[in-house]
Amino acid sequence: MITEKKRLGWSRDEMAKRAALDIPDGSYVNLGIGIPELVALYVPEGREVIYHTENGLLGMGPPPAAGEEDPELINAGKKMVTVVPGASYFHHADSFAMIRGQHIDVCVLGAMQVAENGDLANWSTGASDAIPAVGGAMDLVAGVKTIFVITQHCTNTGEAKLVEACSYPLTGKAVVTRIYSDLAVIDLTPGGFQVTELAPGVSFEYVQERTGAKLTDGTAGTAA
Amino acid sequence: MINKSVGSPAEAVADIFDGATVMIGGFGEVGSPIELIHALIDLGARNLTVVNNNTGSGHVGLAALIENGQVGKMICSYPRTTNSLVFPELYRSGRIELELVPQGTLAERIRAGGAGIPAFFTATSVGTPLAEGKELRSFEGRDYVMEYGLKADFALIKCERADRHGNLVYHKTARNFAPIMAMAARTTIVQTGSLVELGDIDPEVVITPGIFVNRLVTVCDPAQESKLIAEGRCYP
Numbered sequence: 253m254i255t256e257k258k259r260l261g262w263s264r265d266e267m268a269k270r271a272a273l274d275i276p277d278g279s280y281v282n283l284g285i286g287i288p289e290l291v292a293l294y295v296p297e298g299r300e301v302i303y304h305t306e307n308g309l310l311g312m313g314p315p316p317a318a319g320e321e322d323p324e325l326i327n328a329g330k331k332m333v334t335v336v337p338g339a340s341y342f343h344h345a346d347s348f349a350m351i352r353g354q355h356i357d358v359c360v361l362g363a364m365q366v367a368e369n370g371d372l373a374n375w376s377t378g379a380s381d382a383i384p385a386v387g388g389a390m391d392l393v394a395g396v397k398t399i400f401v402i403t404q405h406c407t408n409t410g411e412a413k414l415v416e417a418c419s420y421p422l423t424g425k426a427v428v429t430r431i432y433s434d435l436a437v438i439d440l441t442p443g444g445f446q447v448t449e450l451a452p453g454v455s456f457e458y459v460q461e462r463t464g465a466k467l468t469d470g471t472a473g474t475a476a
Numbered sequence: 477m478i479n480k481s482v483g484s485p486a487e488a489v490a491d492i493f494d495g496a497t498v499m500i501g502g503f504g505e506v507g508s509p510i511e512l513i514h515a516l517i518d519l520g521a522r523n524l525t526v527v528n529n530n531t532g533s534g535h536v537g538l539a540a541l542i543e544n545g546q547v548g549k550m551i552c553s554y555p556r557t558t559n560s561l562v563f564p565e566l567y568r569s570g571r572i573e574l575e576l577v578p579q580g581t582l583a584e585r586i587r588a589g590g591a592g593i594p595a596f597f598t599a600t601s602v603g604t605p606l607a608e609g610k611e612l613r614s615f616e617g618r619d620y621v622m623e624y625g626l627k628a629d630f631a632l633i634k635c636e637r638a639d640r641h642g643n644l645v646y647h648k649t650a651r652n653f654a655p656i657m658a659m660a661a662r663t664t665i666v667q668t669g670s671l672v673e674l675g676d677i678d679p680e681v682v683i684t685p686g687i688f689v690n691r692l693v694t695v696c697d698p699a700q701e702s703k704l705i706a707e708g709r710c711y712p
Contacts, residue, residue, distance in 0.1 A: 306579065307503045308649050323506070323700060324650040330504045330557070341648060343655040343683075344503075344529075345587035348580030352600060371603075378605075383564050384576050385556040390606065391580030394599040425603035 260458075261434035261451040267402050269294040270449075271360060271432045274400065275301055279357040280350075282306065282392060285329040287402045288360035302338075304356055306388045308347045311339025328388065351388065352395040359396040361389065363403040363431075365418040368444035368465040370428040372401065373420035386423075393424030405433035405462050412464030414438070414445060435459045439470065446470040479640045481671060481692045485515035488665045488693040492521045492630055499527040499586065499657040500538060501633035504557060505701035507650035509634040509667045510537045512693070514711050516632070517541055523548045527586070527628060529579065529653060531555040531563035534705035539563070540712075547572060551626070553579035559705055578606060581623050583656060588625035590659025590688075595624045631661030634698065635684070638668035639675075642689025643682045651683065658688040667695045 262270065268290035275281060275291065277299040283289050292314070295301050303312040305327040312327060313334035320334070327333045350356055365373040372393055375386045393399055403413055414431065431438040436459045437449035446468045447456060460467050482488050489512055492498065498516070502508030517540055526547050532539030541547060543562040555563050555574060566572040577585065578600050588596055597620035601607045611622040633654035636647040644666060646654060658664045671694045704711075 305649075307506075308652050322648060323702070325648040326504075326506050330506075341646075341651055343651050344579075344583035344653050345656045348583045352580050352584070352598060376605075381568060383556045383567055384574070385554045386576060386578050386606065387554040388579040390578040390604060391600045394602065395580075422604045 261405070261454055263434070265290060265294075266451075267432045267434060270437060271400055271402055272296065274430070275299065275358055277301070280304055280310070280355065282351065282356050282359045282396065284359070284361040284392075286362050288362060289329070291360050291402075304347075304350060305333070306347050306351065306391075308342050308344060309333075309335065309339060310342070310350070311336045313339075348388070348391055351391050354395055354397060356396045358398045358400060359392045360400045360402060361392065363401045363413060365413050365415055365420050366401055366403070366428050366431055367418045368414075368416055368440075370426040370440040371418050372399070372423045372428050373418040374423050376421045378421045389423045393427040398429045399427050401428050401431045403431065403433055405435045405459070412462060415464035435462065438467070441468075443468055480642045480686070480689060481640055481694070483693070485511045485667065485693050485695070486518060488512060488667075488691050489515045489519055489630075489632070491663075492516060492519060494521050495523045496521060496629040497525040497527065497627070499628040499631040499653070499661055501631070501652065501654040501657055502538075503529050503649070503652040505533065505537070507634055507646075507652045507654055508537055508701060509632045510699050510701055511695045512632040512634075512665060512667050513537050513541055517544050517546070517712060520546070522546050525549040525551065527551045527582075527626065527657075529553055529582065530557050531560055533557060533559035533701060535562065535710035536699075536704045537701050537711070540710065542566065542572065549573040549575065551575040551577060551582070553577055553582050576606065582626075583653065585623055585626040586653065586656045586660045589627040590656055591625075593625050595622050597622055626660060628657070628661040629663065631657040631664045633657055633664065634667050636669045637672055637677060638666060638670075638689075638692050639672055639677055639686070640692070641674060642666065642684075642686035642692060643677050644668070644684035644689065645677055645681060646683055655684045658684050663690045664688055665691045665693070667693050667698065669696060669698065670694065
């Protein structure tokens, strides 16, 4: 079963690549830690996209070449990065004013659960022995206009992550715009989850079986 | 004559008292004023409330301050990082209090505290457990939660260059919380990589104006937290 799941659907890089197609030219973008970071590798040639990292940099570039590292030039994941020409540094309140003041166009995040009304849970399982840690996730979903989620469709143990209502503590209410899973691209609509694109070889029914809420089929005209 | 420069980290932190609220700059180790923190460990002030984005790593810097039993409460957004060993253990055994604040709300609370704003409304955390028990209001059809400005008795921060008036310039993303913490503390204590003559810092590039700074100590070659951790070092 697990090997079958690995064969079917998009890889991490393919999910990132698919999401990157939807980043418009000229956007100011914040990428979350993990698979969302890969999106920067795949934005189509010819688009100028400016990356924001909430610890205080606009115009973040790729990881440094060997010998070019500066331990005081990092991203929100605390990894060393570089700057592109035209970059700027600023303090934390200005950085979060960019987020909370709705100046960032697109944010790409991971998810633990997404509900059919767009609620997102991605910071805590609510387990009593867990150390709660939220970082900037609640600020991003409250302040950024377009929230893309990249996530495996199901958990490692096969449970649905797309559900009717989140059981984990929320990061934000009705905030998700679009989901890129390993199986499909799914939009959040007033009618709930709508499948707009299927990964190669994946059927609508296959996705529905692995989703904890009702899907509508919006793939008319696209190849499955 | 105004000269905010003092002779040593020990002298700079000497009046931090038991029960004080202390803001400490840094995002992880980047921007962390590690020599000032170590001086505070030497001083031994206890029952501190510490404001920082994280809770330190390994057994040096902020983690060592916590491990030394000097911190009663942490106000932070992300108390869980690589090599964060000390805080989780104390938290699980109920020996340290945690006030968890979304990162942007934390920054804005500090900024507000420094700007004389006692409280403000934000959309961040509405509908989540972190808004529970807080006042909600609706503006232009959207719900917002009330958050309080945050002030401190002391701020400990790090910069790259300073002059004797306390005008500061930072290095890259090490700036992070320092400028707003400098505004929000009654006494702001700075460790600077170098002290330059008045006028050497172009007024156009001053990031923190000297009015927000009380004391400066020069630490030419500050320790790097991750290097100390890699070497297995502990403080004291």
